[in-house]
Amino acid sequence: MSKTGMDEKERKILTAAVEAFSQYGVKRTTMRDIAESAGVARQTLYNFFPSKDVILRSIIRLHAHETHAAVSAYLESGKPVEEGLDIVFECIAVRPFEILRSTPHGNEILDGVNKAANEELQETYRGFRKLVSNIVEKHREQIEQQGTKLDVFGDMLVTALVSFKKNARDREHLQQLYEAFKTPLLQMLGEKPGYGPQS
Numbered sequence: 001m002s003k004t005g006m007d008e009k010e011r012k013i014l015t016a017a018v019e020a021f022s023q024y025g026v027k028r029t030t031m032r033d034i035a036e037s038a039g040v041a042r043q044t045l046y047n048f049f050p051s052k053d054v055i056l057r058s059i060i061r062l063h064a065h066e067t068h069a070a071v072s073a074y075l076e077s078g079k080p081v082e083e084g085l086d087i088v089f090e091c092i093a094v095r096p097f098e099i100l101r102s103t104p105h106g107n108e109i110l111d112g113v114n115k116a117a118n119e120e121l122q123e124t125y126r127g128f129r130k131l132v133s134n135i136v137e138k139h140r141e142q143i144e145q146q147g148t149k150l151d152v153f154g155d156m157l158v159t160a161l162v163s164f165k166k167n168a169r170d171r172e173h174l175q176q177l178y179e180a181f182k183t184p185l186l187q188m189l190g191e192k193p194g195y196g197p198q199s
Contacts, residue, residue, distance in 0.1 A: 006058075006062065009040070009044075009048070010048050010049075010058075011062065012038055012039075012040075013034065013038045013040065013045060013048060013049065013055075014055065014058055014059050014062055015038075016034055016037035016038035016039075017029075017034045017037070017038075017055045017059065018059060018099065019037055020033045020034050020037045022099065026052065026056075029052070031045060031046070031051075031052065034052075034055065056120075057120040060120045060121055060124055061120065061124075063091070063095075063096075063124070064124040064127055064128075066091070067088075067091040067092070067128065067131065068127065068131065070087050070090075070091060071084065071087055071088065071091075071131045071134070071135065074087050074135070075134060075135070080191065081135060081136060081138075081139065081186070081189060081191055082182070082186060082191060082193060082194065084135035084136075085132075085135065085157070085182060085185070085186075088128065088131065088132055088135070088157065088158075088161065089161060089178050089182075091128075092128060092158065092161040092162065092165070093161045093162070093164050093165040093174060093178065094171075094174065096165055097165045097168060097171070097174055098171070100165075101170075101171075125158055125162070128154075128158045129151065129154035129155050129157075129158050130151075130154065131154070132153065132154035132157045132158060133150045133151055133153065133154040136150065136153060136154075136189060137150065139189040139190065139191075142188065142189055142190055143188070143189070146188060157185070160181055161178070164177040164178060164181075179193075
């Protein structure tokens with residue numbers, strides 16, 4: 001059993017489901033397609049995931065676990081805040097963007113996830129906001145001196161990253177949107193991009 005609470009077979013099934021959704025779209029993908037892609041019997045698939053909706057929720061949950069693990073490792077490392085923000089950007093914006101743009105069914109996948117698992121998605125975003133708050137906790141005083149609460153800072157960053165993911169024209173544009181947003185954030189925290197604390 002992994003730290004995500006899922007065993008390797010479950011993770012393999014979810015990876016296969018993402019591939020199947022990318023190839024066929026959420027609506028056209030059947031449970032049989034997912035079972036075949038994962039190399040498991042249909043009954044095995046149903047034992048773990050009784051429906052596509054459960055699979056979609058589980059994919060979101062797995063992504064959230066992986067993001068939490070990456071941020072937890074960062075928090076233990078003592079590295080600059082910028083690196084923590086970059087990890088959040090990678091997890092919230094870059095990876096989903098690349099998955100969605102790698103398939104002609106990207107919009108359908110996004111719609112399918114939003115309809116089937118909106119509650120799970122909102123819970124995940126709440127968790128991401130807390131992660132951002134943890135990353136910038138040491139700058140709480142600077143943030144609050146400028147009239148912003150720590151949780152609002154987290155909300156602002158996550159909301160922006162989700163928007164960038166949805167609206168970027170391509171990977172380069174996504175990076176440009178993030179860099180333009182990150183620079184003033186770091187200045188607000190008293191840090192320079194790539195340099196750590198300002199002198």
